[in-house]
Amino acid sequence: MALSKPVRTIWDIPREERFAPGHTMCQGCGAAIIMRHLTKVIGKDAIIVQATGCVEVTTTAFPRTSWLNPWLHLAFENAGAGASGVEAALKALKRKGVIDPNRKIKVVAIAGDGGTFDIGLQSLSGMLERGHNVMYVVYDNEAYMNTGIQRSGATPLGAWTTTTPVGKKMRGELRPKKDLIGIALAHRIPYIATASPAYPTDMVEKLRKAYETEGPSLVHIISPCTPGWRIRNEDTIKVARLAVLTGMWVLLEIVNGKPRVTVKVPKRKPVREYLKLQGRFRHLTDEEIARIQKMVDEYVEEINRWVGEQAIGPVEE
Amino acid sequence: MSLTLEKKEEKKEGLKQVIGRRIAATGNYAAALAVRDADIDVAAIYPITPQVQIAEKIAEFVADGELDAEVIHVEGEHSALSAVVAAAATGARAFTATSSQGLEYMHEILYIASSLRQPVVMALATRALSAPINIWNDYADAFGMRETGWIMLFSENVQEVYDNLVQAFRIAEHPDVLLPVVVTLDGYILSHTVEPLEPLGREEVLSFAPKRPRGYRPVLDPDYPITVGTLGTPHWYYEAKYQQVVALRESKRVIEEAGREFGKKYGREYGLIEKYMMDDAELAFVSLGATASLVKAAVDRLRKEGVKAGMIKIRVLRPFPADEIAEALENVEAWATLNRAISYGAAIEEPLFTEIAAALAVRGIVKPMASFVHGMGGRDIFVREIVEMYKKLDEIRRSGRRVKRTYFWGVKGHDPEEDQAM
Numbered sequence: 001m002a003l004s005k006p007v008r009t010i011w012d013i014p015r016e017e018r019f020a021p022g023h024t025m026c027q028g029c030g031a032a033i034i035m036r037h038l039t040k041v042i043g044k045d046a047i048i049v050q051a052t053g054c055v056e057v058t059t060t061a062f063p064r065t066s067w068l069n070p071w072l073h074l075a076f077e078n079a080g081a082g083a084s085g086v087e088a089a090l091k092a093l094k095r096k097g098v099i100d101p102n103r104k105i106k107v108v109a110i111a112g113d114g115g116t117f118d119i120g121l122q123s124l125s126g127m128l129e130r131g132h133n134v135m136y137v138v139y140d141n142e143a144y145m146n147t148g149i150q151r152s153g154a155t156p157l158g159a160w161t162t163t164t165p166v167g168k169k170m171r172g173e174l175r176p177k178k179d180l181i182g183i184a185l186a187h188r189i190p191y192i193a194t195a196s197p198a199y200p201t202d203m204v205e206k207l208r209k210a211y212e213t214e215g216p217s218l219v220h221i222i223s224p225c226t227p228g229w230r231i232r233n234e235d236t237i238k239v240a241r242l243a244v245l246t247g248m249w250v251l252l253e254i255v256n257g258k259p260r261v262t263v264k265v266p267k268r269k270p271v272r273e274y275l276k277l278q279g280r281f282r283h284l285t286d287e288e289i290a291r292i293q294k295m296v297d298e299y300v301e302e303i304n305r306w307v308g309e310q311a312i313g314p315v316e317e
Numbered sequence: 318m319s320l321t322l323e324k325k326e327e328k329k330e331g332l333k334q335v336i337g338r339r340i341a342a343t344g345n346y347a348a349a350l351a352v353r354d355a356d357i358d359v360a361a362i363y364p365i366t367p368q369v370q371i372a373e374k375i376a377e378f379v380a381d382g383e384l385d386a387e388v389i390h391v392e393g394e395h396s397a398l399s400a401v402v403a404a405a406a407t408g409a410r411a412f413t414a415t416s417s418q419g420l421e422y423m424h425e426i427l428y429i430a431s432s433l434r435q436p437v438v439m440a441l442a443t444r445a446l447s448a449p450i451n452i453w454n455d456y457a458d459a460f461g462m463r464e465t466g467w468i469m470l471f472s473e474n475v476q477e478v479y480d481n482l483v484q485a486f487r488i489a490e491h492p493d494v495l496l497p498v499v500v501t502l503d504g505y506i507l508s509h510t511v512e513p514l515e516p517l518g519r520e521e522v523l524s525f526a527p528k529r530p531r532g533y534r535p536v537l538d539p540d541y542p543i544t545v546g547t548l549g550t551p552h553w554y555y556e557a558k559y560q561q562v563v564a565l566r567e568s569k570r571v572i573e574e575a576g577r578e579f580g581k582k583y584g585r586e587y588g589l590i591e592k593y594m595m596d597d598a599e600l601a602f603v604s605l606g607a608t609a610s611l612v613k614a615a616v617d618r619l620r621k622e623g624v625k626a627g628m629i630k631i632r633v634l635r636p637f638p639a640d641e642i643a644e645a646l647e648n649v650e651a652w653a654t655l656n657r658a659i660s661y662g663a664a665i666e667e668p669l670f671t672e673i674a675a676a677l678a679v680r681g682i683v684k685p686m687a688s689f690v691h692g693m694g695g696r697d698i699f700v701r702e703i704v705e706m707y708k709k710l711d712e713i714r715r716s717g718r719r720v721k722r723t724y725f726w727g728v729k730g731h732d733p734e735e736d737q738a739m
């Protein structure tokens with residue numbers, strides 16, 4: 001059974017484990033935590049379509065699997081299209097009486113940032129634009145991790161990756177992250193949210209709402225990656241929390257175009273606290289950090305304007 | 318086949334409905350009719366010349382309530398094939414159509430469709446590949462698909478487009494097969510040409526190609542969850558690949574059985590190959606698609622001149638009918654191929670030839686042989702040119718000389734014999 005009542009405390013999260021252990025994800029992998037909670041929310045009657053990436057390869061080495069749901073992986077760039085096909089088939093087969101028309105079977109697409117922001121963007125756009133009843137979950141570890149930490153359109157400004165190395169002339173990623181939420185908004189879909197595994201009730205509640213949404217929904221979840229971000233295995237949640245507390249990652253929910261900050265941060269921490277825990281930002285100078293701080297300040301201001309309140313407060317050292 | 322148009326009842330683009338079962342239709346319309354009669358559940362459609370009317374007609378059938386299917390207006394062919402593979406895995410009868418650049422764009426998923434053993438059916442209006450961009454017929458797209466693990470049926474005329482598609486659903490979904498099937502129709506030459514057509518109607522098609530046959534179970538079923546599209550490590554990948562080899566090999570039996578039963582029921586029998594005037598033939602050409610019709614016309618002309626010419630049409634390109642072709646060519650004195658595809662840089666640049674030569678060689682059959690390419694990018698092939706090719710083959714037979722290169726016939730300002738000296 002999928003989770004049907006609102007999640008207010010940790011006790012509302014289902015106890016049943018539906019993401020089997022024995023997979024080969026790294027210790028401290030943020031995506032593993034996300035998958036565990038996602039499968040708790042969607043329950044048995046959901047068909048998962050997954051893009052190529054870390055989660056896919058680490059959970060399905062034949063003949064083993066971590067998935068208790070029907071699960072399909074086609075390729076890297078087509079989770080949106082595959083999910084569209086499953087959803088269309090369910091619709092037709094229900095109409096034709098092959099599948100009980102009263103049975104709710106949800107289609108869930110899962111992809112990494114590379115499979116979403118970059119190579120899978122067209123397929124995602126098609127799926128959103130056509131209004132398929134699919135919930136799309138992006139676990140965003142801000143690089144192509146499965147191939148060994150190459151930059152993607154989701155890699156943040158200044159971050160080291162193997163393809164944005166720190167050299168004499170260039171020092172990490174040159175551009176800020178692509179605005180995926182803005183892209184999803186442009187498709188005018190009914191439900192969009194951002195989440196962080198450091199806020200499990202907020203994350204699970206958003207996954208639940210995405211599941212309940214009729215039509216396309218998208219949940220964008222920050223997913224710390226221990227080798228990729230060069231963090232300690234035990235710091236995953238700490239980093240995921242600091243992303244929120246510094247305003248680098250704002251926990252948003254946009255229902256039918258109306259935005260809301262679900263976890264307010266009255267006093268923001270300086271971005272330095274988030275950056276200093278991660279080896280991928282180790283090379284940053286004070287000047288470079290100041291530049292990132294300024295970018296985040298502007299972003300926070302923009303969010304506050306958009307939601308119509310001071311949801312994220314000023315930086316307090 | 319002659320057409321007697323009796324009373325016109327209605328006239329739509331591409332179709333003249335006449336009294337009785339015989340109508341006149343383009344290849345594209347025939348494809349859409351076959352899909353309608355097969356009662357597909359899901360179609361993913363995307364426009365590309367010259368298959369675009371298939372997409373349009375399916376949309377029309379659905380809009381008019383003549384077909385109850387979900388039409389996914391995908392944003393590209395990569396997604397088209399991805400979506401129908403996923404739909405098939407969910408238990409739907411699923412279809413898409415494409416051509417040329419569209420086929421290339423979905424190429425990655427061609428392999429995934431067959432490897433995941435999903436019985437999707439696709440129509441391919443054959444068309445030249447860019448560059449230069451060219452919307453006319455040749456078989457470069459289809460021949461590029463040979464390695465992808467699909468069953469490939471070629472059509473010679475509009476009726477065959479319909480009949481092949483009907484059989485395609487039965488073959489693809491057969492529990493012993495479970496492989497995707499592509500049915501070709503020559504771009505423009507069949508896709509846009511009106512010919513007589515006897516559609517079977519939904520009742521007949523569904524009795525011939527019943528949906529969800531014995532042993533059917535959707536792959537993606539919440540009551541029986543399995544993981545599809547796993548990581549195949551070196552421990553298991555090879556075994557999966559070998560299973561594909563066997564499945565494609567064994568699909569032959571199901572294809573033949575479908576063709577035979579189709580003949581019994583509807584009077585039009587289909588085999589893996591078709592032999593034309595082969596009983597006493599001394600010179601034989603092998604060809605496929607609508608090009609086969611031209612070769613047949615050349616055979617007729619040569620027979621009138623007293624030349625013992627014959628031809629073999631390949632209907633099933635994959636799995637390749639090696640035994641049947643070897644048997645058919647065993648007693649000819651010389652053979653050749655005529656194809657509209659090039660395998661750049663290959664040992665022999667006409668790709669059909671290499672397959673047949675290999676099939677004969679392993680059976681110890683060696684005789685004078687040659688290969689001809691013509692008709693690239695919609696260049697007309699005239700019957701008189703094929704007659705000349707037969708005469709070239711006759712000369713090769715008589716002289717006993719070995720021809721080591723493909724003859725590129727009809728290239729402006731080029732004598733194809735020059736290539737032999739190179």
Ligand SMILES: Cc1ncc(C[n+]2csc(CCOP(=O)(O)OP(=O)(O)O)c2C)c(N)n1
Nearest residue numbers: 052053054076112113114115143144145146
């Ligand atoms: C068409 C195609 N291009 C490239 C690849 C190689 N590839 C596989 S996984 C991957 C990275 C996936 O990155 P992301 O979506 O961010 O997921 P992550 O591995 O970070 O979880 C890449 C580049 C591929 N499988 N297919």
Ligand code: SF4
Nearest residue numbers: 025026029054225226
């Ligand atoms: S590389 Fe990163 S995303 Fe991939 S399994 Fe390890 S921690 Fe998770």
Ligand SMILES: [Mg+2]
Nearest residue numbers: 112113143145
């Ligand atoms: Mg990633």
